Amino acid sequence: MNPTAHHYGITVSDLDRTLTFYRDVLDLEVIAEFSVGGDAFATGVDVPGAGAEFVHLDGGDARIELVAYEPEGDSRPRPSLDEPGATHLGLAVDDLDSVYADLPDSVETLSEPQTTESGTRILFVRDPEGNLVELLET
Structure with missing residues (x-):
């Protein structure tokens, strides 16, 4: 197996507001917008009844994926870089x-x-x- 990066996903609660930041402030180009739902998706992400709205941005060698789920999960604390499992x-x-x-x-x-x-x-x-x-x- 020789995997390569396809995308980096960020789950958000407000897709429009977050897209404005990545597109307008960081100047990333939108390359795809789509919705996904159905039983296979909900089973695959292990969220009963899940559907999601996606925006893919051009991140060079890999896409930046913004995704807003329905139903939305619980909020989490603001991340700190020194916490195990922290991402950026x-x-x-x-x-x-x-x-x-x-x-x-x-x-x-x-x-x-x-x-x-x-x-x-x-x-x-x-x-x-x-x-x-x-x-x-x-």
Whole structure:
């Protein structure tokens, strides 16, 4: 078996608001929008009666998948990077300082851009749902 990345999925409660962030703030292109439901889907995701709305965004080598389920599950606490099982989406950018300067005031950042010991410049932001996104310049 030689798997390759197809997509990175992020479950959201407000698909329109979250799509606006990824499309308009992070400038990711929408490549597909669709709905999925039915018994096979509900069984496959182990959520009785589930259906979902999907948006796929162009993330370069893999898609970024935003998905809103019906019925919606319980909310979870805001993620922290040091928690086992924590996840984040990493997106490479050409000019991190420019991206940072252009972020709307409504976008929460964990800090200003930082240069790590490895020489990589990083900036963590939260999407409107509180999910962590790492913007990095190498």
